[in-house]
Structure formats: C-alpha cells, structure tokens
Amino acid sequence: MARLSIVSLRKLFVFFLCLSAVLFLLITLQVVVELGQFERTVHILPPRDLHESGWRHRLHGGGLLASERTSPGGPEGQYPYIVWWSPLTGEIGRLGECGTNKCFFTINRTLYSHPSTQAFLFYGTDFNIESLPLPRRAHHQWALFHEESPKNNYKLFHEPVITLFNHTATFSQHSHLPLTSQYLENLEVLTSQTYLVPLNQKNKLRKTLAPVVYVQSDCDPPSDRDAYVSELMKHIKVDSYGQCLHNKDLPSHLRDSIAMEEQAFYQILAQYKFILAFENAVCDDYITEKLWRPLKLGVVPVYYGAPNVRQWLPSNSSAVVVVPDEPPEKLALYLKRLDEDDGEYATYLEWKLKREVSNLELVKELKERPWGVQDPTQENYIDVFECMVCSRVWENIDRQKKGLVPKTWQAEGNHLKCPLPRVFDFASDPRNRTSLRGIWRASYEQSKKEARALRHLAERNKNFTVAQYWKEVFTD
Ligand SMILES: *[C@@H]1O[C@H](CO)[C@@H](O)[C@H](O)[C@H]1NC(C)=O
Numbered sequence: 001m002a003r004l005s006i007v008s009l010r011k012l013f014v015f016f017l018c019l020s021a022v023l024f025l026l027i028t029l030q031v032v033v034e035l036g037q038f039e040r041t042v043h044i045l046p047p048r049d050l051h052e053s054g055w056r057h058r059l060h061g062g063g064l065l066a067s068e069r070t071s072p073g074g075p076e077g078q079y080p081y082i083v084w085w086s087p088l089t090g091e092i093g094r095l096g097e098c099g100t101n102k103c104f105f106t107i108n109r110t111l112y113s114h115p116s117t118q119a120f121l122f123y124g125t126d127f128n129i130e131s132l133p134l135p136r137r138a139h140h141q142w143a144l145f146h147e148e149s150p151k152n153n154y155k156l157f158h159e160p161v162i163t164l165f166n167h168t169a170t171f172s173q174h175s176h177l178p179l180t181s182q183y184l185e186n187l188e189v190l191t192s193q194t195y196l197v198p199l200n201q202k203n204k205l206r207k208t209l210a211p212v213v214y215v216q217s218d219c220d221p222p223s224d225r226d227a228y229v230s231e232l233m234k235h236i237k238v239d240s241y242g243q244c245l246h247n248k249d250l251p252s253h254l255r256d257s258i259a260m261e262e263q264a265f266y267q268i269l270a271q272y273k274f275i276l277a278f279e280n281a282v283c284d285d286y287i288t289e290k291l292w293r294p295l296k297l298g299v300v301p302v303y304y305g306a307p308n309v310r311q312w313l314p315s316n317s318s319a320v321v322v323v324p325d326e327p328p329e330k331l332a333l334y335l336k337r338l339d340e341d342d343g344e345y346a347t348y349l350e351w352k353l354k355r356e357v358s359n360l361e362l363v364k365e366l367k368e369r370p371w372g373v374q375d376p377t378q379e380n381y382i383d384v385f386e387c388m389v390c391s392r393v394w395e396n397i398d399r400q401k402k403g404l405v406p407k408t409w410q411a412e413g414n415h416l417k418c419p420l421p422r423v424f425d426f427a428s429d430p431r432n433r434t435s436l437r438g439i440w441r442a443s444y445e446q447s448k449k450e451a452r453a454l455r456h457l458a459e460r461n462k463n464f465t466v467a468q469y470w471k472e473v474f475t476d
Pocket residue numbers: 072092108109110111
C-alpha cells in the first residue's frame with residue numbers, strides 16, 4: 001500500500017514537472033515565433049546590421065586566413081584544435097595563422113575528445129543547453145562570441161553563466177575583445193557632411209515634415225521604446241515610417257521595396273531635425289547603428305539605450321539623451337524649444353560643421369580596435385576572436401614547455417550584463433499592445449533560474465539531458 005502511494009506520488013510529481021515544462025515551452029515558443037516575425041519584417045527598412053556583410057563575406061570564402069583547407073590528419077598534436085561548438089563559420093577544417101601561432105579551427109564536434117582539442121568557441125545566439133562539450137576537461141577553454149542584442153539568449157547575461165567562459169567578445173567594453181563600436185565604420189563617416197541638410201532648409205521642410213522622425217519595425221522589444229514614443233507623440237509631432245506606431249508612408253518610389261535604396265532613405269531621414277534613436281534593449285555599451293546613423297546624417301539623435309552613451313558620443317553636445325525617469329512631455333517641450341531656437345539647435349551640430357570629434361576616447365577606440373567594419377584592409381572581428389583564443393592557448397603551451405604555471409583567464413559578470421527590462425507605465429490602450437511587451441521581464445527572471453541551473457549542471461561536469469536541465473530549473 002505504502003509502496004504504491006509513493007509510486008503514484010512520484011508519478012504525480014513527474015506529471016506536474018512535465019506540465020510546468022510544457023507551459024514554459026509554450027511561452028518560450030511564443031517568444032521565438034514572435035522574434036522570428038521581427039526577423040522577417042525587419043529588412044523592409046534599411047539594412048539592419050551594416051556590419052553583417054563584413055564577416056559573412058569571409059565565412060563564405062575568400063577570407064584573409066582561409067589559406068589552407070585541411071583535415072586534422074596531420075602530425076598528432078602539432079597544432080592545437082579549436083572547435084566551434086556553434087557552427088558559426090561553417091568551416092569543417094582550417095589551419096588558421098595568428099601571427100606566428102597556428103591553430104586548427106573546425107566545426108567538427110567529434111573532435112571533442114581529441115587530445116589536441118584545447119578550446120571551444122560558442123556563438124551566443126546559438127548557445128544551446130541541449131548539447132554542451134561536457135565533461136569539460138581541465139585544459140578545455142571556453143570562449144563566447146556574442147555581438148548581438150541582449151534580447152537574444154538572456155541566460156548568458158547572468159553571472160553564473162557568463163563566468164563559465166574563459167574568453168569573451170561582446171558589446172561590453174569590459175569583455176576581452178570589446179565590440180562596442182562594431183556599428184561604426186570609422187571617424188570619417190561620422191564627420192562626413194554628405195547627407196547634411198542646412199538648417200534653413202530644414203526649417204522650410206518643417207511646413208510638410210514633423211520635427212522628429214521614428215523608424216522602427218521591431219515593435220515592443222525589451223526597452224519598451226514604443227510605449228515611450230507613443231506617449232511622446234501626444235506632445236510633439238513625430239513622423240513614423242516603420243511598422244511600429246506607423247503614421248506616415250514613404251514616398252511611393254520607396255514603398256515596399258525590400259531592397260530599399262539606402263541613399264534615398266538616408267536623404268529622407270536627413271531632412272529632419274531629430275531622429276528617435278531608441279535601442280531595443282537598455283544595457284551599458286549596447287550601442288548600435290541607431291545612434292551612429294543620425295550622427296552620420298547630420299540629424300540630432302534623441303537617444304535612449306546605453307545609460308553610459310555619453311562615453312561614446314563624438315562630442316559632449318551631439319545628442320539629446322533621454323532620461324527615462326522624466327515624463328516624455330518634458331522631452332517634447334525641450335525638443336520644441338530647440339526646434340524654434342536655431343541658435344540652440346545648432347549647438348548640437350557644431351561638431352559636425354567643424355568635422356571635429358572631441359571625444360578622445362572614441363577616437364582612441366576606433367584607432368586601436370584590432371578589427372575593421374566593412375574594411376577589406378582590416379581583419380574582421382571573428383578572425384580576431386579566433387586568434388585571441390589561439391594565441392592564449394599557445395601562451396599556455398609555451399609556458400608549460402618552460403615549466404611555468406599556466407595562465408588562467410576568466411570572464412567576469414560585467415562582460416555581459418543587462419538590468420531587468422523596464423516597462424513604462426503610461427496609460428495606454430491595451431488593444432494597441434502586442435502580447436510580447438509583457439513577456440520580457442518574466443523571460444528575464446526565468447532566465448536567471450535557467451542560468452543557476454546551467455551553472456549547477458556544468459559544475460557537476462557530466463553530460464546532461466534536456467529533461468534533467470528542466471528538472472533542475474524547476475526545482476531551483
Ligand atoms: C570529423 O572528424 C572525425 C574525426 O577526425 C572524422 O572522422 C570525420 O570525417 C570528420 N567529419 C567531417 C565532416 O569532416
């Protein structure tokens with residue numbers, strides 16, 4: 001009798017475990033489906049990621065380092081093997097040269113147990129608990145490349161997970177290979193006046209155009225920007241061409257052209273006095289083309305995103321930085337004042353007219369970063385990331401040869417860190433809101449539990465199944 005009831009209790013427990021797992025999966029699925037929809041719609045507007053073509057170009061052949069294609073049959077242990085656990089590069093095998101060091105890079109996971117395998121590289125967006133290179137041997141270094149929006153794969157953004165890695169390349173300035181300026185080609189595009197529309201002309205254009213323009217088709221992301229903008233729109237005119245809060249169509253020759261000509265679109269944007277440059281997530285150093293584009297065009301960005309953005313602006317008076325604790329109405333009043341006062345507006349474009357970037361930190365960053373953006377004379381950041389790991393692996397091989405203690409590298413919490421997403425609490429018509437808006441905070445909180453579970457399983461250092469993982473998450 002007692003045995004029976006224990007068995008049925010167990011069954012009951014398993015049943016509830018499965019039920020909660022299914023529920024969670026349904027929510028996750030919804031997020032995934034909606035994210036998928038963004039991805040499809042996003043390209044209606046100008047190229048989202050200007051940097052993309054850079055490394056895609058290399059990945060599909062013709063790269064700087066793709067000198068030698070080979071399979072790992074060579075003299076055993078001659079080169080360390082570095083396995084891309086996420087098949088980002090698609091390269092079955094390549095002997096990469098990093099200065100005087102050579103490493104064999106491959107996406108072939110069967111090399112997991114090869115004695116020459118020294119490091120595993122992960123791509124954040126694809127980082128998947130379903131299969132990890134566990135057990136992790138003492139000499140296995142883990143390296144994370146994650147340049148994308150924090151809304152992709154939240155669980156990496158918590159200390160228990162990010163600190164599993166030895167090496168990082170992320171948008172954070174604290175990471176081992178910071179990619180903070182990845183959306184900015186160089187200083188010249190910033191100071192260029194190619195698109196600049198003179199202020200007297202902007203003033204004339206105000207007869208037909210709003211002072212402010214907004215272009216977004218990825219609606220209701222974690223930053224909750226659409227709620228803010230929707231409130232702002234009650235107090236100042238905003239022309240919105242994208243799918244979010246859409247109120248103005250593009251000229252017919254540009255409408256629904258998937259491959260919309262960048263130039264023509266830039267010329268439209270350049271006519272405005274202000275561009276709402278609102279990131280999809282709010283984290284220090286997470287800065288995208290949303291900031292750089294208005295600066296390139298000679299339009300004043302009204303920026304909401306990285307709280308430390310001032311560290312990256314070309315001058316201390318080049319953008320209006322949104323203070324999220326203040327009401328949008330106050331911002332609207334300020335923008336209206338600038339709209340009416342040419343002298344004051346012009347102070348925001350002084351740097352552009354003088355072609356002068358007074359932020360020496362930004363100048364230094366662009367000069368010293370070891371990779372380029374859309375620049376065939378410089379390496380791309382994937383190559384540089386691979387080589388950073390290769391060189392560190394060699395550094396320890398050399399130390400060991402000399403009988404020295406090997407060096408250790410360890411990611412820190414601030415290599416990938418974002419606060420709990422904020423939800424603005426302006427009264428808004430619930431019918432206008434997508435189901436996605438409410439999901440980010442819950443998803444972030446959930447990801448904390450997942451991070452703790454993953455940490456626990458990784459420390460146990462045994463291969464685990466998905467079921468074991470979810471059990472760990474739900475018994476947190
Ligand atoms: C992966 O590596 C294994 C072991 O060296 C080899 O047998 C296999 O052919 C490789 N797979 C591919 C697709 O090259």
